[in-house]
Amino acid sequence: xxxxxxxxxxxxxxxxxxxxxxxxxxxxxxxxxxxxxxxxxxxxxxxxxxxxxxxxxxxxxxxxxxxxxxxxxxxxxxxxxxxxxxxxxxxxxxxxxxxxxxxxxxxxxxxxxxxxxxxxxxxxxxxxxxxxxxxxxxxxxxxxxxxxxxxxxxxxxxxxxxxxxxxxxxxxxxxxxxxxxxxxxxxxxxxxxxxxxxxxxxxxxxxxxxxxxxxxxxxxxxxxxxxxxxxxxxxxxxxxxxxxxxxxxxxxxxxxxxxxxxxxxxxxxxxxxxxxxxxxxxxxxx
Amino acid sequence: xxxxxxxxxxxxxxxxxxxxxxxxxxxxxxxxxxxxxxxxxxxxxxxxxxxxxxxxxxxxxxxxxxxxxxxxxxxxxxxxxxxxxxxxxxxxxxxxxxxxxxxxxxxxxxxxxxxxxxxxxxxxxxxxxxxxxxxxxxxxxxxxxxxxxxxxxxxxxxxxxxxxxxxxxxxxxxxxxxxxxxxxxxxxxxxxxxxxxxxxxxxxxxxxxxxxxxxxxxxxxxxxxxxxxxxxxxxxxxxxxxxxxxxxxxxxxxxxxxxxxxxxxxxxxxxxxxxxxxxxxxxxxxxxxxxxxx
Numbered sequence: 001x002x003x004x005x006x007x008x009x010x011x012x013x014x015x016x017x018x019x020x021x022x023x024x025x026x027x028x029x030x031x032x033x034x035x036x037x038x039x040x041x042x043x044x045x046x047x048x049x050x051x052x053x054x055x056x057x058x059x060x061x062x063x064x065x066x067x068x069x070x071x072x073x074x075x076x077x078x079x080x081x082x083x084x085x086x087x088x089x090x091x092x093x094x095x096x097x098x099x100x101x102x103x104x105x106x107x108x109x110x111x112x113x114x115x116x117x118x119x120x121x122x123x124x125x126x127x128x129x130x131x132x133x134x135x136x137x138x139x140x141x142x143x144x145x146x147x148x149x150x151x152x153x154x155x156x157x158x159x160x161x162x163x164x165x166x167x168x169x170x171x172x173x174x175x176x177x178x179x180x181x182x183x184x185x186x187x188x189x190x191x192x193x194x195x196x197x198x199x200x201x202x203x204x205x206x207x208x209x210x211x212x213x214x215x216x217x218x219x220x221x222x223x224x225x226x227x228x229x230x231x232x233x234x235x236x237x238x239x240x241x242x243x244x245x246x247x248x249x250x251x252x253x254x255x256x257x258x259x260x261x262x263x264x265x266x267x268x269x270x271x272x273x274x275x276x277x278x279x280x281x282x283x284x285x286x
Numbered sequence: 287x288x289x290x291x292x293x294x295x296x297x298x299x300x301x302x303x304x305x306x307x308x309x310x311x312x313x314x315x316x317x318x319x320x321x322x323x324x325x326x327x328x329x330x331x332x333x334x335x336x337x338x339x340x341x342x343x344x345x346x347x348x349x350x351x352x353x354x355x356x357x358x359x360x361x362x363x364x365x366x367x368x369x370x371x372x373x374x375x376x377x378x379x380x381x382x383x384x385x386x387x388x389x390x391x392x393x394x395x396x397x398x399x400x401x402x403x404x405x406x407x408x409x410x411x412x413x414x415x416x417x418x419x420x421x422x423x424x425x426x427x428x429x430x431x432x433x434x435x436x437x438x439x440x441x442x443x444x445x446x447x448x449x450x451x452x453x454x455x456x457x458x459x460x461x462x463x464x465x466x467x468x469x470x471x472x473x474x475x476x477x478x479x480x481x482x483x484x485x486x487x488x489x490x491x492x493x494x495x496x497x498x499x500x501x502x503x504x505x506x507x508x509x510x511x512x513x514x515x516x517x518x519x520x521x522x523x524x525x526x527x528x529x530x531x532x533x534x535x536x537x538x539x540x541x542x543x544x545x546x547x548x549x550x551x552x553x554x555x556x557x558x559x560x561x562x563x564x565x566x567x568x569x570x571x572x573x574x575x576x577x578x579x580x
């Protein structure tokens with residue numbers, strides 16, 4: 001039986017067979033957006049969720065944050081890492097806890113890609129003279145979720161996804177375009193539908209929807225969609241990829257230019273992308 | 287499968303492209319518009335080219351024209367594109383030009399215009415490094431696309447890009463100068479990358495003063511896309527950037543029909559290059575001899 005646009009969107013919209021979205025991610029985002037976000041608030045949220053606490057502590061005590069003394073509770077770990085890094089670890093850990101087992105053999109690669117893109121997106125947003133503070137702080141979570149639709153597709157329709165990926169590989173085609181051509185819907189739209197069904201707040205569904213064509217995004221999420229799009233392109237160029245695509249991901253020059261980088265700083269930017277991408281991959285492996 | 291374009295729709299899109307970029311689309315290449323833009327139509331759920339044009343004109347889809355330009359200007363590129371030309375470059379033209387530069391105790395400078403993701407300027411650098419004189423060469427690669435330049439500066443290429451051009455006698459350049467970066471990514475060695483400087487340049491605008499002067503300008507598969515006015519203006523600008531006895535190389539099938547009055551075509555090193563006419567008359571005046579391509 002051929003898979004249709006309706007089948008796919010309906011499955012995403014009803015969420016049957018899918019794990020639910022970890023509410024702690026939304027609570028963490030809310031807590032971090034408060035001006036007076038405190039170590040206590042964050043530690044309390046993480047500590048409420050036993051598997052998340054365990055994972056959080058494991059990452060905080062890993063070689064990535066080499067420290068002489070081991071943190072024995074979440075509060076200590078948050079204090080040592082600081083709020084910004086704690087937020088990254090907490091969000092990544094809860095998403096990996098909820099969805100890490102989906103996607104079969106490719107799951108590890110998939111999350112390595114997502115985390116690489118999230119850190120790169122944050123790095124280029126900070127570097128860009130045209131991205132405001134609010135967008136800098138919102139981009140990590142938007143970026144880590146950008147390919148949500150792809151993992152859900154792999155989970156729901158493993159054979160069809162594998163067949164399409166192999167077709168894209170053999171013919172050097174763009175997988176996203178092939179999805180739209182064959183199924184009438186691509187992973188970006190599937191991810192956005194799912195995000196809406198889960199009730200994820202704006203701008204998450206819209207950034208997910210437009211990460212391959214950011215200039216078509218509504219005005220208020222333009223900048224975020226552009227940053228995620230360009231970060232995804234850069235990550236793919238440097239090899240932080242979720243699949244075995246044989247071609248270079250294309251990039252909208254409108255989006256690239258909107259970030260306002262001077263071409264003279266591109267070599268530095270490439271080094272930064274490499275460093276952040278590697279860090280993202282390490283975070284996903286822990 | 288692609289969406290069909292009518293001649294009226296083609297004309298309207300060609301007008302929009304010319305106004306925005308100075309790039310002229312020939313009606314004989316309407317298939318190119320269909321091929322390249324069908325994917326965009328599918329992605330944006332637009333059924334016909336007529337709807338696309340309406341949406342561009344109304345400005346209802348943010349950045350739509352940029353996406354059309356992206357799709358139309360991303361050129362397929364390969365290593366050592368047109369191998370016969372590269373064999374002559376390697377065996378005749380480059381050694382000859384190199385000697386001149388060496389005698390004058392300076393680097394040989396070549397401009398690769400509209401270099402996309404860097405295959406042409408790096409192909410030049412590969413030839414020089416393979417023969418051990420890479421440090422005496424400076425290639426300037428320019429393009430209008432920032433993201434293409436990112437790929438070029440990054441020096442990392444995916445399997446598909448590597449499969450285009452590295453065959454037969456060209457295979458050993460790949461083996462000698464690329465490292466496997468894992469996961470189907472190949473990285474060009476830093477030493478070769480250092481011979482190429484990239485910068486962003488729109489060929490339909492005035493050239494920057496600090497571009498410098500060149501021994502050779504590779505303007506291959508570019509003029510075909512430019513309107514006659516843009517082409518003429520560019521050729522005049524380029525003439526000012528050429529060193530004494532330096533020429534311009536076009537793509538194999540390109541001609542300057544109706545433009546390039548100030549240039550004359552001459553064979554050198556087995557290749558046909560274009561030389562500014564002023565030099566010919568200057569050469570005849572000073573030496574009393576017709577110009578020689580030595």
